[in-house]
Amino acid sequence: MAGYESYVVVHNIAKRHNVGTLARSATAFGVTELILVGRRDFNAFGSHGSASHVRFRHFHSLIEARNYLKEEKECDICGVEIAEGAAQVNDHPFKGNTAFLLGNEGSGLSAKEYEICDFFVYIPQYGCGTASLNVTVAASIVLHHFGVWAGFSERVRDGSKFIVADKPVRQGRRNFCAGTEESIVEERKLRKESAENGFFDENGSETSSTDLLNGLFLDE
Amino acid sequence: MAGYESYVVVHNIAKRHNVGTLARSATAFGVTELILVGRRDFNAFGSHGSASHVRFRHFHSLIEARNYLKEEKECDICGVEIAEGAAQVNDHPFKGNTAFLLGNEGSGLSAKEYEICDFFVYIPQYGCGTASLNVTVAASIVLHHFGVWAGFSERVRDGSKFIVADKPVRQGRRNFCAGTEESIVEERKLRKESAENGFFDENGSETSSTDLLNGLFLDE
Incomplete structure (x- = not known):
């Protein structure tokens, strides 16, 4: 294997x-x-x-x-x-x-x-x-x-169901992929440039879009 | 084959x-x-x-x-x-x-x-x-x-796409599975019974629910 x-x-x-x-x-x-x-x-x-x-x-x-x-x-x-x-x-x-x-x-x-x-x-x-x-x-x-x-x-199965592990403790914000330190620095730089160019792109405001997504989060 | x-x-x-x-x-x-x-x-x-x-x-x-x-x-x-x-x-x-x-x-x-x-x-x-x-x-x-x-x-493919047949002419109402003659007779009977029992079940009014679904129909 x-x-x-x-x-x-x-x-x-x-x-x-x-x-x-x-x-x-x-x-x-x-x-x-x-x-x-x-x-x-x-x-x-x-x-x-x-x-x-x-x-x-x-x-x-x-x-x-x-x-x-x-x-x-x-x-x-x-x-x-x-x-x-x-x-x-x-x-x-x-x-x-x-x-x-x-x-x-x-x-x-x-x-x-x-x-x-x-x-x-x-x-x-x-x-x-x-x-x-x-x-x-x-x-x-x-x-x-x-x-x-x-x-x-x-x-491993128990009867007709696969056994599922415990849900791990959540690290960081839900519905959001945490970055490495360098990627976050890079992201801040890009966001700053966007702001200086006079517009907010759709990634511009992390919190607002993430909050919206959290609002939508439901276990179907 | x-x-x-x-x-x-x-x-x-x-x-x-x-x-x-x-x-x-x-x-x-x-x-x-x-x-x-x-x-x-x-x-x-x-x-x-x-x-x-x-x-x-x-x-x-x-x-x-x-x-x-x-x-x-x-x-x-x-x-x-x-x-x-x-x-x-x-x-x-x-x-x-x-x-x-x-x-x-x-x-x-x-x-x-x-x-x-x-x-x-x-x-x-x-x-x-x-x-x-x-x-x-x-x-x-x-x-x-x-x-x-x-x-x-x-x-059959053309380059990177499968070739799709023409969309067939639609038979009957959209989002609705047409029944055989017997199944429709049976359905009417059931609906009549429901009505006599003093309630409409959620299938009771075909047109309203189907119209609603048609309203939702979108090619994603």
Whole structure:
């Protein structure tokens, strides 16, 4: 048992409520970290409390996330996309630690995102209807296959239920991915620049947007 | 190629917006029919228009649905549940046409639902977080594996997109599963009885609830 690890990179998810359901699946499939790039607040609605179990990490840019994954975690970066040469995910084309990069719900992977991928997997579709799967559905299928391939040990069951660990004590604000010291310094700098440019971007006021999200937080 | 078929039975889904995302996955994975038992109205939000592609069928009771699937479609009925003797879905324990019965989001399969199942599959989970997957995520993983096992032919692609058929002309009201003549007669009878008992149940006034749902209908 080589002890492979999986990661999920969330760069450009348009609907932040998808992050909650994603956290639920990431937890179920033994993902080591869920990596948010860009915005660090998210809506944990749909996570059923599992957002407290999965580890989140935040980076300001895709390239920082890439460097962390490649250099510190020795991950292959796998784009989930119907790209040229993409392998069917059920063929398990994995080799070791793998970080999965998900395309935006609408437009798929951007050119920048393509560039940092080492390989691609896709989920075969049949029939003639919709052209895409819900982003959490796609991620879950991929993470499930990685777990099967990596031979993760199954969670212990009691009758027909998996046994769940106690909810860990919450570190920091809910629905908010805590940053490293350097990333917070960087963020303050960016915010200051925005303010000097005479506008507040939507990340500008941390507390107000986070409070709003906390208001929405419900265990479905 | 034996031409196996898959079906999805939705009996007791508490959140009707889940039916929309389910329709999207059912379409993507070549499901022959989505079978609604009980309520026949649903919220197609999340289906991305695919609710027009997948065939819906409605039954008033689980036993009617069972008889249709067993007698007319020669299906095995497969409960998606961590039951005694359940097989891992990735081991593909399928033998022919299969109807998948999904448990309610909260409580899983009921005793009645258990009874009509020929066998069970479950999705292995790892880690120590949440005890369940989102119902659409679970269904999608199972339908994906059935498609792989059955050797469904893949949808034709154009570059990185699957080619989608034209949206079929809509038959009947949106977000509403049309019934057979007998089921409509039966429904009228039940409604009349409800009215005579001095109350309107939540299905009582078809048009008002359906209009409400139509109001909510948006392609996400």
